[in-house]
Amino acid sequence: MTKRGLLRWPTARGALSALGMVAVLTAALLPERAYLGPATVALVFVVPVVAAVSIGGFGAGVLAAGVCFLVYDYMFLPPYYTLYVARGADWAALGVYGAVAVIVARVVSALKVARAESQRRAEDVRRLFDVSELLVRELPGRALVEDIVCSLRSAFDLRGVALLLPVDGRLQPVACAGYELSPEEAAHLTVGGAVPVSLGPTPAQAGEWQAVALVASGDAVGLLAVCGAHGGEEQELMRAFANHLALALERESLQEEAARARLLAEVDQLRRALVGAVSHDLRTPLATIKLSASTLLDSAGSLGPGDVKELAELVDAQANRLDRLVTNLLDMTRIQAGTLELRRQVVAVQDLVEEALAVLGRSTESPEVRLALPDDLPLVEVDPVLVRQVLANLLDNAFRYSPEGAPVAVEARVVPAAVAAPAAPPVASALEASSVPSFSSASVPRKLEVAVSDQGPGVPEEERERIFSMFERREAGGRGGLGLAIAQAFVQAHGERIWVAPTAPGGGARFAFTLPEGAPRPACS
Numbered sequence: 001m002t003k004r005g006l007l008r009w010p011t012a013r014g015a016l017s018a019l020g021m022v023a024v025l026t027a028a029l030l031p032e033r034a035y036l037g038p039a040t041v042a043l044v045f046v047v048p049v050v051a052a053v054s055i056g057g058f059g060a061g062v063l064a065a066g067v068c069f070l071v072y073d074y075m076f077l078p079p080y081y082t083l084y085v086a087r088g089a090d091w092a093a094l095g096v097y098g099a100v101a102v103i104v105a106r107v108v109s110a111l112k113v114a115r116a117e118s119q120r121r122a123e124d125v126r127r128l129f130d131v132s133e134l135l136v137r138e139l140p141g142r143a144l145v146e147d148i149v150c151s152l153r154s155a156f157d158l159r160g161v162a163l164l165l166p167v168d169g170r171l172q173p174v175a176c177a178g179y180e181l182s183p184e185e186a187a188h189l190t191v192g193g194a195v196p197v198s199l200g201p202t203p204a205q206a207g208e209w210q211a212v213a214l215v216a217s218g219d220a221v222g223l224l225a226v227c228g229a230h231g232g233e234e235q236e237l238m239r240a241f242a243n244h245l246a247l248a249l250e251r252e253s254l255q256e257e258a259a260r261a262r263l264l265a266e267v268d269q270l271r272r273a274l275v276g277a278v279s280h281d282l283r284t285p286l287a288t289i290k291l292s293a294s295t296l297l298d299s300a301g302s303l304g305p306g307d308v309k310e311l312a313e314l315v316d317a318q319a320n321r322l323d324r325l326v327t328n329l330l331d332m333t334r335i336q337a338g339t340l341e342l343r344r345q346v347v348a349v350q351d352l353v354e355e356a357l358a359v360l361g362r363s364t365e366s367p368e369v370r371l372a373l374p375d376d377l378p379l380v381e382v383d384p385v386l387v388r389q390v391l392a393n394l395l396d397n398a399f400r401y402s403p404e405g406a407p408v409a410v411e412a413r414v415v416p417a418a419v420a421a422p423a424a425p426p427v428a429s430a431l432e433a434s435s436v437p438s439f440s441s442a443s444v445p446r447k448l449e450v451a452v453s454d455q456g457p458g459v460p461e462e463e464r465e466r467i468f469s470m471f472e473r474r475e476a477g478g479r480g481g482l483g484l485a486i487a488q489a490f491v492q493a494h495g496e497r498i499w500v501a502p503t504a505p506g507g508g509a510r511f512a513f514t515l516p517e518g519a520p521r522p523a524c525s
Contacts (some may be wrong), residue, residue, distance in 0.1 A: 041076045097374075390491055
């Protein structure tokens, strides 16, 4: 059935319903017409008029009023079965009935139209609310535009919807729903081609695309293309939605710019902190190496073998310290680039401690080192390179901040996996952004707790959470910098924890971390 036929069908249905009601009412009233007054019959025949208007509109009501007028005259006004009216009172009754019927038809029709309009307005508001509600959701950009085009197509019963946004300086479809926009049609809709198409009062033909520009803050941010749009006020509703969509896209763009600004600010802060940390750590060893080398050059003939050896050892120690600084910088680069990978091996904690001390030019036999490592310690399953670096950084800190001659203690003990260690302080923002791998240790029944203690000034309680942050330093040359931040990153990469353990006032600092237990030691043969 054509659209025109669909429009005519309610009118015909209302007229047929009225004719049926007139026939039923006539059959019911006809046996009693001798006892019924003209006014009673006229009131009864108003009912088919109201029914016709309710079903088929004003046209059906007028048709029903005409039929009722004729039946009223023909069947209920004497002389019966003729349209002739003999009395003036009957003429008045007919005239009043006709006027009342038309007025009633008009009033009921107006009420019906008003109710339909109210329902349509409510539906439009609901559709606009449902679709606009998507625009305030905190969704990623891709998910947001896909939800928007799908919901818009469903809400407005469109054949297709496409959202075109600037990509590399050209408008490109970034999301489509339903009938897809062809490249030729997309080129026609872009501002780079012909005059931009806008939604006008004329409905689009089948397969024809129309578009409306999305403008926010006076700038065009894209195009919304629709296929199969209806005319009239629905397009005004779509324009209102397009305005909301433009604001949502602008908000998304502003959020991206704000994120980039925060990233640039963080990078700038890290750059300044890196320069400060590196310059601080480089100054002392470089000054020592320079002074020792100058002394060797200027006083080569006057120095004894012992003095030459002492200066050479000093240069070697400070060069090793510079090497550790460069290693830390390279490790930080790996962490931030997300290229840190674990290569787990089953090793002994005693071996890791010996290797870390060797990196620092010390040994387990040194009087500056006190070990408390039981012989029956189980093996650990870790990346030995990373854990050795953790121990080296902690030991380097402990040696630097301990009083001269005071030993640094390294302890290890087995603890149940269910025993919760203190929460690890958060990694610096730069480390949070990196892709440091982590591994669950839920399957490990026990852990090893390793601790490095010194007798230095200690770490105040209020600084224990932020001391692991990148480049964090206390006043007057306190602990911090790259070493502790890298140690935390390496420990957390194993799915473990590192923290500053409480100590007695003036009792120095104690850094503890956990390691997952590995395979049991093989039995001696």
